[in-house]
Amino acid sequence: METVPQIGQIVKVLRGKGEGEYAVVIGIIDARTVLIADGGKRRFDRPKKKNVLHLELQPFISPEVAGSMSETGRVTNAKLRYAIQKYMQAKGE
Structure with a gap:
């Protein structure tokens, strides 16, 4: 399923150190790369560059x-x- 990530969208990390964790898309670099942050370990001022193929x-x-x-x-x-927490509650995790 090919979807385009959007600013503010919640993603689940599938590859890398933060595997299985949730984050929020805060920037879109190009068709394949986005910036994500979770407000905790990965703060807004130091977002992680991620290939969208490695995100759900x-x-x-x-x-x-x-x-x-x-x-x-x-x-x-x-x-x-807050956004991640709200999503987790809505999902029932």
Whole structure:
């Protein structure tokens, strides 16, 4: 299933050190590469560059993160943690 990641979208990391963890897309570099952060270990000011093939896009886009990014071009780490937490609760994990 080929989908395009969007700012504020929750992703699950499939490859690499953070495998199995959730993060939020905070930047799109090109068709294959995105920037992700989780507000915890991986903060907004030091996002991780990831190949989208190594991510599982979740069917959830955080309106808080997307709104903040489009208004100011940045988002707080607390907001990233909140978005992931909210998604996990909605999913029942």
